[in-house]
Amino acid sequence: MTDRMSSVDRRSFLKTAGAAAAATTLPISLVELAFADPAQNFTFAYISDAHIQHIAGTRFVRNWDRGLIRAVAETNLLTPAPDFVMFGGDLAQLGTKAELDHGAEMLSKLNAKLYCVMGEHDYYLDLGEYWSKLFGPQHYSFDHKGVHFVVLNSILTTDDWTYKRWPTAEQRMLEMAGLDNPNGSPFMVGEKQRAWLAGDLAKVGKDTPVVVFSHSPIQKIYKGWNFWTDDAEQVQALLKPFKTPTVVYGHVHQIQYNQIDNITFHSVMATAWPWPYPESYAQAKAELNFPKMTVPMNRADPFFERDATGWQTMDVAGGRPTLKYNLYNNTNRVVGFDPRIGMPADSAYQDPAKRIPPQTHY
Amino acid sequence: MRIERKAAVVVLAALIAALSALAADTAGGGPPLGLPPVPVPAHNPQSEAKVALGKKLFHDKRFSSTGEVACANCHDATKAFTDSPLAVSEGIRKLNGTRNAPTVINAAYMKTQFWDGRSPDLEDQALHPFLNPVEMGLKNHDPILKIVRKDKDYAKAFQDVFGKSGDAITMTEVTRAIAAFERTIVAGNSPFDRWYFGGEPTALNESQKRGFDLFVNKGRCVSCHRVEQTQAVFTDGRFHNVGVGINAIQGDVPGLAKEFLKAQATLAEVDVKVLGDKRTSELGRFAVSRGFDDLGSFKTPTLRNIAVTAPYMHDGSLKTLREVIVHYNNGGVTKEGDRVNDFLSGGIRPLNLTDAEIDDLVALMEALTSPEFAAAPAAAAAAK
Numbered sequence: 001m002t003d004r005m006s007s008v009d010r011r012s013f014l015k016t017a018g019a020a021a022a023a024t025t026l027p028i029s030l031v032e033l034a035f036a037d038p039a040q041n042f043t044f045a046y047i048s049d050a051h052i053q054h055i056a057g058t059r060f061v062r063n064w065d066r067g068l069i070r071a072v073a074e075t076n077l078l079t080p081a082p083d084f085v086m087f088g089g090d091l092a093q094l095g096t097k098a099e100l101d102h103g104a105e106m107l108s109k110l111n112a113k114l115y116c117v118m119g120e121h122d123y124y125l126d127l128g129e130y131w132s133k134l135f136g137p138q139h140y141s142f143d144h145k146g147v148h149f150v151v152l153n154s155i156l157t158t159d160d161w162t163y164k165r166w167p168t169a170e171q172r173m174l175e176m177a178g179l180d181n182p183n184g185s186p187f188m189v190g191e192k193q194r195a196w197l198a199g200d201l202a203k204v205g206k207d208t209p210v211v212v213f214s215h216s217p218i219q220k221i222y223k224g225w226n227f228w229t230d231d232a233e234q235v236q237a238l239l240k241p242f243k244t245p246t247v248v249y250g251h252v253h254q255i256q257y258n259q260i261d262n263i264t265f266h267s268v269m270a271t272a273w274p275w276p277y278p279e280s281y282a283q284a285k286a287e288l289n290f291p292k293m294t295v296p297m298n299r300a301d302p303f304f305e306r307d308a309t310g311w312q313t314m315d316v317a318g319g320r321p322t323l324k325y326n327l328y329n330n331t332n333r334v335v336g337f338d339p340r341i342g343m344p345a346d347s348a349y350q351d352p353a354k355r356i357p358p359q360t361h362y
Numbered sequence: 363m364r365i366e367r368k369a370a371v372v373v374l375a376a377l378i379a380a381l382s383a384l385a386a387d388t389a390g391g392g393p394p395l396g397l398p399p400v401p402v403p404a405h406n407p408q409s410e411a412k413v414a415l416g417k418k419l420f421h422d423k424r425f426s427s428t429g430e431v432a433c434a435n436c437h438d439a440t441k442a443f444t445d446s447p448l449a450v451s452e453g454i455r456k457l458n459g460t461r462n463a464p465t466v467i468n469a470a471y472m473k474t475q476f477w478d479g480r481s482p483d484l485e486d487q488a489l490h491p492f493l494n495p496v497e498m499g500l501k502n503h504d505p506i507l508k509i510v511r512k513d514k515d516y517a518k519a520f521q522d523v524f525g526k527s528g529d530a531i532t533m534t535e536v537t538r539a540i541a542a543f544e545r546t547i548v549a550g551n552s553p554f555d556r557w558y559f560g561g562e563p564t565a566l567n568e569s570q571k572r573g574f575d576l577f578v579n580k581g582r583c584v585s586c587h588r589v590e591q592t593q594a595v596f597t598d599g600r601f602h603n604v605g606v607g608i609n610a611i612q613g614d615v616p617g618l619a620k621e622f623l624k625a626q627a628t629l630a631e632v633d634v635k636v637l638g639d640k641r642t643s644e645l646g647r648f649a650v651s652r653g654f655d656d657l658g659s660f661k662t663p664t665l666r667n668i669a670v671t672a673p674y675m676h677d678g679s680l681k682t683l684r685e686v687i688v689h690y691n692n693g694g695v696t697k698e699g700d701r702v703n704d705f706l707s708g709g710i711r712p713l714n715l716t717d718a719e720i721d722d723l724v725a726l727m728e729a730l731t732s733p734e735f736a737a738a739p740a741a742a743a744a745a746k
Contacts, residue, residue, distance in 0.1 A: 066706065073704035073705060074704075074705075077615070079620050303585065305708025
């Protein structure tokens, strides 16, 4: 267990974090002073996990369609406009051409340049072939205003599971689409892609801010739901030599953040549906490694169909993204790295006394 | 036979006693059947003299730049406190606003005022139409204060009600009196109330009863138009994009929204902007909150007396109750197959109601009219 929190007394951490939150809102300005030329600050938007689902003919699940359509339309209204837009994976539900085409058509309405991450729901029908025709390579890197961005395909798994286990591609897709499925398989970046990553990062100065986008968390939270990447430690080892590495991931459909050594982790919201936190799942308790610093989202109000879904913008100052969560019918949240405590913190709710109590569930 | 008749007489007597008790209760300030007590802010207690003063102010046409428009022009008691059948209100020099005059009936229960909730209460609401260029068109409130300070009747009334005279009379007193009057305009006792809260099985016909089942189940109406155990204001007080107005300006949203995203407008500026330009009006609550959640959203109106306040929706764009229900049945578009707007509220989706079911829902809406407004012109027209 590499979770930094495990070595810190919980009460003393909460006290520190609470004091920080009480003293000021998120110290974005401090980050700027410490690390960056403010002129280099920029914002990008992040949409993820749309799960566009084909029913038959021209019919798709309306609720998932509306979630992505709305996120795209709102992103286009951002003033000032974001430098680019990321899509964090799981555009489709079962990886079909119909779903990927329908989703791509919605994403085509974005005004800003789009970069895409591969999700397991996009991949396991044809192993990413049609997705790549639409969106290009499955792993790549790019530089923007002094930050080195890396996109990984983190949802690969063993060759045995991928190529030999299943009689049909459709069954392979369905097996990987389920939670708590003993027939599933843990995600991994894989040796080949790690070798590429090592080579890519070798060309980058160690002071350069590095931000990695993956679909699954490059950390081990809960295996049963694949909130997990099996070779997370090996990928983390490649990032550790850098001064301020950050990993941003989708897949979990909820707010999470963590700090493992010098690597900061943030999750992004889904536009489709929320997942519960795995700690609420009785079977998860025994093997759960949930980041203790994460202030969970409050329970969704079932009146609002879009509550507990959303999208986010990320302000990048000094190479460290601060996530501004746009949460429908809920209180927006801001989570960013706080240099005084050396880990990410929520700008308003880190202090337990300030949290919004969850609704009572009957 | 004899016994039965006796029983009937007893029942009738009990009914009369109950009705008189109800009337007494209403006269004594208790709420009508189906409504909770009227919320009255501590700083503005009700009194008979204050209500009478408010009523006089409400009807005074001198409080407009042309001397032709009073509050009552658009909130006409003989038209269920609306300007039905106008789609949007008509102010000075026949200038049109952009929104359908909401009824004053039961406005006292609303948590915010105006279609976009830009005003927190009745007192604040009363300040704005006086100054809006397309409503009463005054440059500032001075002409009103000049009149109420000098006019003998007003001077006496303000002295009696507030103990104030001359310069001590301000818009605070003027709007408090108007709000006090508006808090007396409450109406329940509809056939629905007698059936649902009064336990009168024959108050609704079978179609209306089926309509209520659809209202709470398949039609999903009750999600926003709330009915509670002991009362029904028929609103959740929230704001929703239901696909009216904004559907027609979808291409213009980015340009219009950016104006508000760049700089926060004051509520007085919002008042002028949204009533002065139809396209800006369609941004709805967003112009007030600047929240993406609120794009194209408007406050859930009450459904009480809906049959006598046509036309419908914030822009008066739907002429009949049937058109409204068809719009919802289509999942937020008036014409089936039209493009759904990008910001539609999550709860609005196709309902698959049959024609007969739509008829039943319309029938239920017609059972929400309070007896004192049943003779309003729109009701008479609908009955033909």
